[in-house]
Every structure is written in C-alpha cells, then in structure tokens.
Amino acid sequence: MQLPKLVAHRGWARNYPENTLVALEAAMDVGAAFVEIDVQLSSDGYPVLFHDRSLERMCGVRGVVHELTLAELRALSCGEAARFGGKFASEGIASLAGFVQLLRRHPEVRAFVEVKRAATERFGDERVLERVMGAIEPALQQVALISFSLPFLAVARRSSSLHLGAVFDKWSEGEQSEVAALAPEYVFCDVDGLPARGPLAHGGAAIVVYEVADAALARALGERGVHMVETFEIGEMLSAFRALEAEPKARDR
Numbered sequence: 001m002q003l004p005k006l007v008a009h010r011g012w013a014r015n016y017p018e019n020t021l022v023a024l025e026a027a028m029d030v031g032a033a034f035v036e037i038d039v040q041l042s043s044d045g046y047p048v049l050f051h052d053r054s055l056e057r058m059c060g061v062r063g064v065v066h067e068l069t070l071a072e073l074r075a076l077s078c079g080e081a082a083r084f085g086g087k088f089a090s091e092g093i094a095s096l097a098g099f100v101q102l103l104r105r106h107p108e109v110r111a112f113v114e115v116k117r118a119a120t121e122r123f124g125d126e127r128v129l130e131r132v133m134g135a136i137e138p139a140l141q142q143v144a145l146i147s148f149s150l151p152f153l154a155v156a157r158r159s160s161s162l163h164l165g166a167v168f169d170k171w172s173e174g175e176q177s178e179v180a181a182l183a184p185e186y187v188f189c190d191v192d193g194l195p196a197r198g199p200l201a202h203g204g205a206a207i208v209v210y211e212v213a214d215a216a217l218a219r220a221l222g223e224r225g226v227h228m229v230e231t232f233e234i235g236e237m238l239s240a241f242r243a244l245e246a247e248p249k250a251r252d253r
Contacts, residue, residue: 002222003244004229006237007112008032009210010051013232017058017080019049021094021102028106030235034228036112036146039096039132040119046070047096047128047135050078053118057082059093066122070095096135103139111139112165112186112208115147125155133160146188150178157182165208169193174202188230191217200225215240 011023012030019037027035038051043066055063059076074095079088096113103111113136119128129152136143145156146165153164165186166179170193173179179187180203187202191209194200200207200221210230212218215237218229231237 003241004218004222004226007034007036007228007230008234009036009230009232012234017078017088017091020078020091022091027234028109031238032234034110036230038114038116040065040116041123042070042073044069045131047132049094100136100139103142111143112146113143115152117149120149120152125152129156153182171195215244
C-alpha cells in the first residue's frame with residue numbers, strides 16, 4: 001500500500017483559522033511533518049501569512065494586505081468569524097518571522113512557503129524574494145519556496161539554493177518550457193486539474209496534490225505516483241492513515 005505523505009494545508013485549517021499560528025502549531029502538535037503557508041507583503045514590506053487578496057473573509061474588513069502596514073494588519077482579528085464566531089477573535093495575522101520562530105521550535109517539521117502572486121505583482125519578484133529570504137534565514141534548512149509565479153521562481157533559482165515548487169491549477173500547465181528550465185524539486189497540482197487516470201510523474205520532481213480530505217483518494221493518488229497531498233484536515237487524515245496502515249495487520253491475525 002502506497003500512502004503519500006501529508007502536508008497541513010495552511011495549518012489545521014478545518015479546526016482553526018487558516019494560516020494563523022494557532023492553526024500551524026496545532027498541526028505540528030498533532031503530528032504534521034509538513035506544513036504549507038501563504039505569504040504576502042504589508043505596505044511597508046513585511047512578509048505576513050495570508051492567502052486571499054481580500055481581507056474580508058478572514059478579518060471581516062474590506063481592503064487588501066498590501067494596502068496596510070504591518071502594525072495595521074496586526075491590529076486586525078484574523079479569527080475567521082464566519083466559521084468560528086468569536087472563538088478565535090484574539091488571533092491576529094501572523095508575520096513570517098513569527099512563523100519561523102514556531103518552526104524552529106519544531107526542527108523535525110518542514111515548511112512549504114507559498115509566495116502569492118498578489119505580492120509579486122505589487123512589489124516585484126526581487127523585492128519579495130529579498131524580504132522573504134530575510135525572514136526565513138534562521139530556518140533555511142526547513143523551508144522550500146513555492147509559487148504559481150514561474151518568473152518569481154526563476155529569480156529564486158538564480159538567487160538561492162532553496163528547493164522550489166511550481167504550483168498549478170491544471171496538470172497540463174506543467175508542460176511549459178519555463179517549467180522544464182526551472183527544474184523544480186516539487187510540482188504542486190489541484191486534484192481537480194489532474195488527468196483522470198494513469199501514472200503521474202514530472203521528471204525528478206516530487207508530486208504534491210491539493211486539496212485532499214479523503215484517505216482512500218490519497219491512497220489512490222499515492223498508487224499513481226503522488227508523493228504528498230495537502231489537506232486542511234491534517235488531524236483527521238493522520239488518524240485515517242493510521243487506520244489504513246493497521247488494516248493488513250488486522251487481517252493477519
């Protein structure tokens with residue numbers, strides 16, 4: 001039985017507000033060996049953990065991350081009130097530097113740091129890379145950079161020795177010549193953008209599929225060659241994987 005490794009997608013996002021330190025620490029505490037986060041820059045150039053272009057879903061206010069300073073962002077609640085009410089009202093937008101401090105307390109954990117196109121479009125590839133690299137420097141051995149932006153990844157390839165991951169909505173996007181030139185260590189793809197059947201491989205890259213919340217589907221993807229799956233339900237999926245791994249032992253009794 002081939003089970004892929006599990007990546008906590010924005011932390012334990014089923015049970016906690018995504019990309020917050022409480023979500024990420026909960027994922028690590030429950031046994032996640034890999035986590036994924038999203039990064040944008042504040043108006044004054046500080047990398048923060050945030051997925052959406054708009055602040056509305058997570059923070060309940062209008063605007064975008066790059067329009068506010070770090071201090072202004074930190075004054076907002078990032079408690080995702082539409083899902084959790086006031087339970088996490090005191091949870092703020094995390095800085096990348098704050099996440100790195102958490103990561104260093106868990107040296108066994110590896111992180112995929114996704115640089116959002118909203119940041120590179122606003123500030124440019126070089127500035128974003130400079131600010132991100134400065135923040136992750138204390139934990140470089142635990143981090144890989146990933147992005148939908150191939151130009152950003154090309155700049156990162158020229159400027160750093162970090163492992164890189166190209167992210168796609170559709171598997172066919174990986175056939176671009178720019179991807180071959182980049183030679184990423186990881187290729188990420190939306191589960192809905194995969195071919196319906198057949199083995200999955202992309203040169204020597206590890207294949208990572210998002211978003212998966214079903215253990216049987218994860219197992220089927222592993223049998224097709226997928227190395228990792230991202231899930232919002234890391235605790236639940238770890239439990240389901242343990243049950244799958246116990247099945248042959250139960251039959252042998």
